[in-house]
Amino acid sequence: MKKAVVQFVCFVLAVSFPLTPTAQAEGKKFKNCTELNKVYKGGVARAANIKNKGGKTRYAPHVSKEIYEANTKSDRDKDGIACEK
Numbered sequence: 909m910k911k912a913v914v915q916f917v918c919f920v921l922a923v924s925f926p927l928t929p930t931a932q933a934e935g936k937k938f939k940n941c942t943e944l945n946k947v948y949k950g951g952v953a954r955a956a957n958i959k960n961k962g963g964k965t966r967y968a969p970h971v972s973k974e975i976y977e978a979n980t981k982s983d984r985d986k987d988g989i990a991c992e993k
Contacts, residue, residue: 950969953989
């Protein structure tokens with residue numbers, strides 16, 4: 909009886925919480941910089957040690973290689989930060 913209950917609980921948990929990649933791991937693609945900046949005010953950087961070529965910015969970028977790669981088209985100056993603000 910205990911074994912059946914444990915198996916049932918494991919099944920319910922497996923169905924409720926599937927092991928799929930999160931939105932960040934997948935790299936959410938945004939339509940444009942306006943949409944990206946609603947979620948990440950300072951834009952998205954490919955790595956933490958990236959320097960902004962465009963000068964001083966108001967907000968620090970969020971660091972995520974996956975999100976950056978999904979939105980590389982939004983990095984106009986090719987400095988490793990998409991939609992910096």
